[in-house]
Amino acid sequence: MSNQVISFDYVLTAKGGEVIDASGKGKPLVFISGIGQIIPGLETILLEMKPTEKKTVTIEAKDAYGFYNDQLIYKVQRSKLPNREIKIGDMFEVGQDQNFTPVTITAINGEEVTLDGNHPLAGEDLTFAVELVSKRAATPEELTHGHVHGEGGCHH
Numbered sequence: 100m101s102n103q104v105i106s107f108d109y110v111l112t113a114k115g116g117e118v119i120d121a122s123g124k125g126k127p128l129v130f131i132s133g134i135g136q137i138i139p140g141l142e143t144i145l146l147e148m149k150p151t152e153k154k155t156v157t158i159e160a161k162d163a164y165g166f167y168n169d170q171l172i173y174k175v176q177r178s179k180l181p182n183r184e185i186k187i188g189d190m191f192e193v194g195q196d197q198n199f200t201p202v203t204i205t206a207i208n209g210e211e212v213t214l215d216g217n218h219p220l221a222g223e224d225l226t227f228a229v230e231l232v233s234k235r236a237a238t239p240e241e242l243t244h245g246h247v248h249g250e251g252g253c254h255h
Contacts, residue, residue, distance in 0.1 A: 103132045104247050105145050106232040111225055119220070127232045129247045138163045141227060148231040155228045160221070167222035173202075173214045180212060 106129045110121040122128050130136040132146055140162025148154065160166055177183060181191065185204055192199040193214070206213035241248050 102134070102237045102242060103146070104233075104235050104237050104241065105130055105132055105142075106234070107145055108230045108232060110228045112228075113223065113226075119225075131237045131241060131245070131247060134242075134245065138225075141225075141229070144227075145229065145231060148229075148234075150231050150233050153228070153230045155226065157224055157226045159224050163223065163225045164218035164220045165222075167217050171216035172205075173216065174211050175214060177207075177210045177212050185212065 106127045108122045108127045111119045113119055128137075130142075132142055138158060140158035141156075143162075144154065144156050144158075177185070185207065187204055187207060189204045190201060192201050193216075194200050200216050201218075202214040202216050203219065204212060205215045238248070
């Protein structure tokens with residue numbers, strides 16, 4: 100059954116057990132299945148779960164943010180960047196028309212800046228402790244808009 104509105108709580112940890120991200124207390128993550136809103140490996144697990152069910156699962160890199168790709172590393176001149184006030188770790192989007200890619204500044208060597216187009220978690224196996232809060236069919240309006248609507252319908 101695809102195109103469900105799924106609501107779940109989660110804690111995401113790295114290999115060493117360090118918490119990378121988590122849903123806030125009483126603020127589950129809500130998404131529509133089948134349209135690429137969360138990583139595929141986690142979506143598959145959540146589709147199999149029942150409300151109130153809890154699981155801890157490890158999603159392999161290939162089913163999360165993919166493998167690290169050295170071909171997504173670029174060196175550019177600082178003058179080509181939209182902002183000359185930059186530091187390592189800054190993130191922004193590059194591209195044109197509708198084709199934008201997020202990049203992270205990983206090195207600055209004088210006028211040469213290294214940009215990494217990999218997701219920060221690319222190449223990582225990710226462990227999630229999840230609890231399925233609820234699951235229901237997405238409405239036609241939600242599917243048309245591409246996002247979940249709150250109580251009382253669309254608020255945009």
